[in-house]
Amino acid sequence: MRVEHLTKVYDSGSRSQVKAVDDVTFHCEPGEIFGLLGPNGAGKTTALRCISTLLKPTSGTVRVGEFNVLEHEKEIRARIGFLTSEMKLDGFFTPDYLMGYFGRLNRMSRKEIEARKEILYDELRMEEFIHRKIEKLSTGMKQKTAIAISLVHDPEIIVFDEPTNGLDVITSRAVTDFLGKQARQGKTVVVSTHNMSVAEKLCDRFGILVRGSIMDMGALEEVLKRNSADSLEDVFFGYILPAGEDDR
Amino acid sequence: MMLEDCLVVLRKELRRTFTDRRTLFFLVVLPLVMLPVIYSVMHGMGKAKMDKLASTTFTVYVCVEKEDLDGADPFIEAISSLNADLVIIDPVGLDEAVRRVEDGKVDLLVVLPGGLDRMLETFEPFDVAVYYNSTSDLSMYAFGQVTGVLDDLSGGMATDRLIDMGIPAEVMTVFTVNGTERDYDLSPAGGTAVKVMAMLLPFFVLIYLFANSMKVGLDIVAGEKERGTLAIQLVNQVDRIAIVLGKMGAVMAAAVAGAVSSVTGLLIATRYFGDVFGGSGTDVSKVSIGTVGILQFAVVVVPLAVMIAGVILVISTYARNEKEGQGMVMPVYIVVMIMGIASMEVGDSAPPWMILVPVFNSLVVMGNILTGDARWSDVLVVSFTSILFSALSVYLALRMFRSEKVLFRI
Ligand SMILES: Nc1ncnc2c1ncn2[C@@H]1O[C@H](COP(=O)(O)OP(=O)(O)OP(=O)(O)O)[C@@H](O)[C@H]1O
Ligand SMILES: [Mg+2]
Numbered sequence: 106m107r108v109e110h111l112t113k114v115y116d117s118g119s120r121s122q123v124k125a126v127d128d129v130t131f132h133c134e135p136g137e138i139f140g141l142l143g144p145n146g147a148g149k150t151t152a153l154r155c156i157s158t159l160l161k162p163t164s165g166t167v168r169v170g171e172f173n174v175l176e177h178e179k180e181i182r183a184r185i186g187f188l189t190s191e192m193k194l195d196g197f198f199t200p201d202y203l204m205g206y207f208g209r210l211n212r213m214s215r216k217e218i219e220a221r222k223e224i225l226y227d228e229l230r231m232e233e234f235i236h237r238k239i240e241k242l243s244t245g246m247k248q249k250t251a252i253a254i255s256l257v258h259d260p261e262i263i264v265f266d267e268p269t270n271g272l273d274v275i276t277s278r279a280v281t282d283f284l285g286k287q288a289r290q291g292k293t294v295v296v297s298t299h300n301m302s303v304a305e306k307l308c309d310r311f312g313i314l315v316r317g318s319i320m321d322m323g324a325l326e327e328v329l330k331r332n333s334a335d336s337l338e339d340v341f342f343g344y345i346l347p348a349g350e351d352d353r
Numbered sequence: 354m355m356l357e358d359c360l361v362v363l364r365k366e367l368r369r370t371f372t373d374r375r376t377l378f379f380l381v382v383l384p385l386v387m388l389p390v391i392y393s394v395m396h397g398m399g400k401a402k403m404d405k406l407a408s409t410t411f412t413v414y415v416c417v418e419k420e421d422l423d424g425a426d427p428f429i430e431a432i433s434s435l436n437a438d439l440v441i442i443d444p445v446g447l448d449e450a451v452r453r454v455e456d457g458k459v460d461l462l463v464v465l466p467g468g469l470d471r472m473l474e475t476f477e478p479f480d481v482a483v484y485y486n487s488t489s490d491l492s493m494y495a496f497g498q499v500t501g502v503l504d505d506l507s508g509g510m511a512t513d514r515l516i517d518m519g520i521p522a523e524v525m526t527v528f529t530v531n532g533t534e535r536d537y538d539l540s541p542a543g544g545t546a547v548k549v550m551a552m553l554l555p556f557f558v559l560i561y562l563f564a565n566s567m568k569v570g571l572d573i574v575a576g577e578k579e580r581g582t583l584a585i586q587l588v589n590q591v592d593r594i595a596i597v598l599g600k601m602g603a604v605m606a607a608a609v610a611g612a613v614s615s616v617t618g619l620l621i622a623t624r625y626f627g628d629v630f631g632g633s634g635t636d637v638s639k640v641s642i643g644t645v646g647i648l649q650f651a652v653v654v655v656p657l658a659v660m661i662a663g664v665i666l667v668i669s670t671y672a673r674n675e676k677e678g679q680g681m682v683m684p685v686y687i688v689v690m691i692m693g694i695a696s697m698e699v700g701d702s703a704p705p706w707m708i709l710v711p712v713f714n715s716l717v718v719m720g721n722i723l724t725g726d727a728r729w730s731d732v733l734v735v736s737f738t739s740i741l742f743s744a745l746s747v748y749l750a751l752r753m754f755r756s757e758k759v760l761f762r763i
Contacts, residue, residue, distance in 0.1 A: 116758070157588050160757050179590060187588045192581035197373055209361040210589040255585060 106156075106262055106293050107132040110165035113151050125151040127317035128165065133295050133310075135261070138288045140308030141297040142337075144345055148317040149297035150190060153266045156295065157187035169262060183211070186260035190267035190297075192251050196240025200231060200250040203239075204257055211258035218257070225253040229283060245276030252280065262293045269303055281307045301337045313344055320344040358591040362599025370569050370607050379568060380607050384561050384615035388622040396626035402490070411460040411495040412438045414450045417469065419443065424470035427510070428481075431502040432463065437495070454486050461485055461495045463503075476514070548724065550623065552697045555719035557619055558612045558654060559693050559712070562661050563686060565611035570604040570665035571678040579674035583760070593754045597666070601747065604662035612654060649722045649732045656739035657715045663746030670753040673762055692716065708734055711742045 113126040125148040133139035141149045154160040156167050158178045167174040169181050194203065201222070208218035226232050229249045234242055239250060248268070256263065263284070269277040284307060288294050298304055304311050305325055312322040321328050321344070325337065332340045370376055413432055417425045422441075433439055442450055444467070453459040462484040466472070472479045481503060485496040512522050531537050577583040586596060664685065672678035689712055696703075696716035708714045714735045721727035753759040 117763075154584075154761070159584055159587060160761065182588050183590060185588065187585060189581045189584045192585065194582060195369065195577075195580070197369055206361070206365050207585075207589070210358070210586065210591045212590045258589070 106134075106295070107168045108152070108156065108165075109168065111152060111155055111162050111167065112164045113148070113155055113160060114163045115151075125317055126155065129312075129314070129317070129319050130165075131312050131319065131322060133262075133293050135291045135293050136288055137309050138284060138294040138296065138307055140304045140311035141295070141314050142299070142301065142304045142308075142311050142341070143297070143314035144299055146316075147299075147314045149299075149314060150266055151317075152314070153187070153264050153295070153297055157185050157264050158182055159187075183258065184260050185262045185264055186256040186258070188251055188255040188265040188268055190270055194239050194247060194251060194254070196238060199236050199238055200242075200246075200253065201235040203250070203254055204235075207254045208257045213258060221257055221259060225256060228286070229253055230279070245272055245279070248272055248276065248280065252283070260292075263287055263295070265294075265296045267297055267299070269298065269300065277303070301341060305337055313341065315344045355592065355595055358595035359599045359602070362591070362596050363602040366573060366600055366603030367606060370603055371610075376568075380565050381610050381614045384557075384565075384611050385618045388557070388615065388618040389625070392622035392626035406491060406494040407436070409491060410436050410438055411491050412440065412458075413461045413463060413495065413499065414440050414442050414453070414459050415463045415465065416442050416444055416447055416450060417465045418467050421465065421467070421469035424473050425465055427506060428463070428465060428503070431506045432499055435495075435498050435502060437461075437499075451484065454484050454492070457486055457489050457492070460489065460492045461499055463499065550619070551720040551723040554616060554619055554723060555716040556693045556697060557615045558719065559657075559689065559716060561611035561615040562608040562654075562658050563665075563689060565607040566604050566658075566662045566665040567679075567682055567686070569607040570662060571669050571672070571675050571682070573600045573604060574666060574669040575672040575678040576675045578672075578760070587760075594751055597747065597750050597754050601659075601662050601666050601750070604666060605658050608658040608662055609655070612658065646722050646725070646727075649727055649729070650719065652732055652736045653715050653718055653722070653739075656736045656743060657712070659743040660711060660739045660746065663743045663750065666750045667746050667753065670750050671759060671762075696720070709738055711738050714738060 108129060108131050111126055111129045112124070115123040115125055117123065127148075129148075129152055131139065141152060143149050151160065155162050155174065158174055158181055162174065167181075169184055172180045172184075174181055198206075204222050204225075205218055208221065213221070222235075226235060229252060231246075231249055231253060234246050239247060242250065252265075252268065255265075265284070268284070269280050272280065281303065284294055284296065288309075296303075296307065308325075310322065310324050311328075312319040313328075314320070321331065321340070323331070328340060329335070329337070332343060334340045334343065370380070415425070415429060415432065417428075425441075429439065429441070447464070450459065450462050454462050462482075464482040464484070466479045466481070469479070471477075483496060483500055483503070486492040512525055515525060516522055574583065577586070587593065665682065668681045668685070669678050672681055692710075692713040693716060696713055699707075699717070703713075703717050707717070708731060718727055718731050718735045721731070
């Protein structure tokens with residue numbers, strides 16, 4: 106998957122325009138986990154929404170194989186599993202029902218859905234709660250459900266917006282382990298996070314996104330070396346604080 | 354394919370709406386029982402009041418000259434047969450008695466004219482004055498009771514006179530009007546009750562179409578936006594039109610369910626407690642619009658439900674969250690309610706162009722269907738305008754569903 110010169114400007118009527126993503130370019134190969142690391146308002150969600158066809162890029166594009174978000178929305182949607190941040194699934198339904206529903210929305214047959222359920226329930230250890238109403242589930246169970254739903258159609262590309270936000274260390278670990286396993290199975294994984302330890306542990310490579318622009322990009326050691334810093338946190342603050350206040 | 358997708362969405366939304374007990378209660382049970390409960394309370398209160406009045410002893414002053422006491426006897430006897438405390442007073446105390454009726458200390462004042470005895474003997478007509486106080490329920494009730502027995506007394510005395518003169522009593526009655534037990538009301542369906550129904554029923558249909566559309570429709574899009582679940586439903590193989598139509602179908606189903614159960618509730622309420630609105634219970638049982646009427650009703654109500662569901666869906670799609678949606682719906686709701694009240698006011702006398710005003714025209718024609726004088730041409734025009742506006746709102750909702758500016762408005 107390649108993101109090429111992606112720019113997104115929100116045009117909120119008469120008010121000033123917001124350039125949420127500014128000329129962002131990166132790529133992510135099968136088997137790789139790429140992280141978009143940035144503070145609140147950096148443009149992470151916007152970039153991921155462009156990748157998952159929910160928003161049209163103002164300029165630039167996203168390519169998946171021979172497909173292009175500008176022209177092949179359907180084909181790209183079939184290949185992408187998208188998870189929005191802070192999603193609250195309808196508490197009335199059970200995880201099992203929603204799996205079926207989203208499977209149908211992805212035009213899967215009953216048999217395909219059942220087969221896929223079995224795999225995901227097992228990998229995410231969901232068996233014990235799939236028939237319980239979502240309102241009765243813990244935050245961790247809900248997040249697992251959301252993850253399973255977004256991957257029901259077995260997409261090649263996984264695009265998760267802050268997948269570990271608000272989770273305790275145990276569930277957070279379960280999610281990152283799961284994503285690691287997906288990558289090892291050959292999936293292309295793109296996640297956003299503002300959490301540096303997640304970025305350090307989970308991502309093979311990451312881009313530091315600040316005010317819509319990628320400041321630096323690469324594997325952890327590369328980035329640390331390039332910035333002659335000891336930790337990702339130092340690098341991060343280096344980019345966030347305006348130059349004058351930077352007393353490192 | 355499109356239809357199949359649409360059904361997938363519709364089935365999920367229907368399940369969400371109609372299998373949740375709490376939602377079901379608000380959508381179906383409440384409109385069904387609300388009117389019967391209100392009516393039965395009103396009916397119960399009305400009946401309790403009548404019972405109370407009937408069992409309360411009222412005070413009647415009868416003003417009569419001392420020398421007329423003999424002639425006053427039958428009057429006093431007649432009034433005494435009622436549940437009344439009767440006090441005979443002399444004309445000297447008349448002013449005081451009037452004041453007491455004014456103050457509500459005495460319920461009724463009957464003044465027999467001076468020279469009563471003589472006038473009775475000479476067959477000279479005279480007038481009996483009955484003073485009452487309309488601010489007091491008991492006084493009004495006593496007035497009705499006392500004038501009733503006095504009328505009977507007058508008739509009875511006249512008959513007695515004729516009999517004394519050797520004339521048979523039958524001569525007194527030249528003819529009666531509607532004097533037998535038969536039902537003389539030949540209106541095609543039940544008289545006043547139908548008129549009341551023709552006014553109320555469309556209004557209730559409208560209220561519940563709107564209330565239920567609002568309840569379901571705001572959650573179904575704005576609510577999903579707020580929870581973040583709308584976005585993930587848009588990243589798949591299904592076209593957005595299927596999602597819009599599926600959701601709209603569920604809103605419409607909720608609207609129609611509410612309309613049906615509120616109509617049922619209204620029928621039950623008027624059947625058993627109809628006297629609340631002046632019609633009698635038996636009258637209402639005759640409200641029957643026949644197969645053609647039911648068909649016409651459906652041809653008007655279903656497109657109306659689609660239109661209202663569509664309008665709510667447009668608002669719901671534009672709103673960022675349910676709360677904002679509620680705020681935006683309120684003005685529309687008020688306009689619609691004003692139309693509802695206006696339609697009750699104008700009734701048949703609506704100017705012809707009003708047949709093109711959506712919502713309003715449906716209400717007027719629904720009323721006409723109930724009174725049995727709706728023309729098919731009107732029914733079809735109304736249905737057509739509703740369908741037109743429905744199509745417009747579906748188009749708008751779809752445009753909005755395809756616009757990232759609307760879906761991700763902040
Ligand atoms: N729908 C929208 N309309 C207008 N401006 C928007 C919209 N969504 C986001 N923005 C603006 O774009 C910028 C980037 O927002 P975005 O949500 O992409 O950031 P983020 O990195 O995901 O932040 P967070 O960590 O808070 O989720 C912000 O300045 C935000 O105010
Ligand atoms: Mg975000």
